[in-house]
Amino acid sequence: MKRRNLLMAGLLPGLGVAQAQPRVVSVGGAVTETVFLLGAQGQLAGVDTTSLFPLDATRLPQVGYARTLSAEGVLALSPQLLLASGEAGPPQVLEQLRRAGVRVEVLDEHHRFDGIVERTRRIGTLCGREREAQQAVAGLQQAWAARPRPPAGASPRVLFVLAHAGGQLRVAGEGTAADAMITLAGARNALAGVSGYKPLTAEAALQAAPDVILCTSQGLEAQGGADGLLRAPGLALTPAGRARRVASMEALLLLGFTPRLPQAVAELTGKLHGRSA
Structure with a gap:
């Protein structure tokens, strides 16, 4: 009964069951931080070694460094979804994971605030946390608008x-x-x-x-x-x-x-x- 409940919640791999909240491996510190921001940390099967914030992320099973992943290390955690920063790789490992049936989503903010907003919304959709993503984006936009501006004319x-x-x-x-x-x-x-x-x-x-x-x-x-x-x-x-x-x-x-x-x-x-x- 317990396993059935977890399957229905999307927290364990199911047998042909649509996953609203999939089991996730997160690669990239910013990606993992966003997963926590959305309250989706319970879906995390593992993270990479750059996932250092919040502290709870460092206590999760690790799959190695973002740029040098191994398919075996990721697959050992039985994820349904790999959320990865633009630095994740190597490319052949990502392709191996796709062939093994893992959904691979590469998320890059392109060094822009708007990119962070887009990434937050995308992770919300992929993790079944659309409402939480909407709230997080509103908070981000408010904090961005309130940030202090540099002194006029100064440009060191x-x-x-x-x-x-x-x-x-x-x-x-x-x-x-x-x-x-x-x-x-x-x-x-x-x-x-x-x-x-x-x-x-x-x-x-x-x-x-x-x-x-x-x-x-x-x-x-x-x-x-x-x-x-x-x-x-x-x-x-x-x-x-x-x-x-x-x-x-x-x-x-x-x-x-x-x-x-x-x-x-x-x-x-x-x-x-x-x-x-």
Whole structure:
């Protein structure tokens, strides 16, 4: 009887039964965060390792890193639906899952607030949570409209440095999440005219001449704090380096384009313009 009730609720794979609330594997921190926002976490069979918020997401079975999924790891959790960010892959694994009968839905916000709204509505439809999605979208739009605006006329040059322990430092050009966030916070990307991520060189740093150096809090910690980061090629000689203007934010909040985007933009605006968010 219990299994029958779960089947009717759409929480277990059924035998030809239409699933209003399917069993889900979520891949991508922002996707998983949206599932929780809609109250659909009870449908989650598992998540990937980038699903770090809320904390309860980290307690679910994991299927590995978003970019390097294995079909076997996902299928072991018997999902009916895979919700994936645009970074999920590799493509052949997603195709294997489709052939195995798993519905695969790739959701990308394209680094836009409107994209987050669209993704929220889509996940609501796919998870049978349309009403919850409608309420969530209303809350998002209200928070977005109420976010603080940057000071008039201020537009600091910001260089985002992607840092990992033991890895080569890279800087963010156009078409990246960092570039989009810098723009939303009323600042200018110091690496304008360059696409994607490029290795940090002393020449690139000096030419960029940033007023602020931005990185993730995890990356800053990996470099040993501001002192360690400013030992990287050229950074100490930039206007930001000489003034020791180094800002950081938690990686998923800063770059994830999650439902917390209004909060993220407010916080970043405060950091880049020298005031509390």
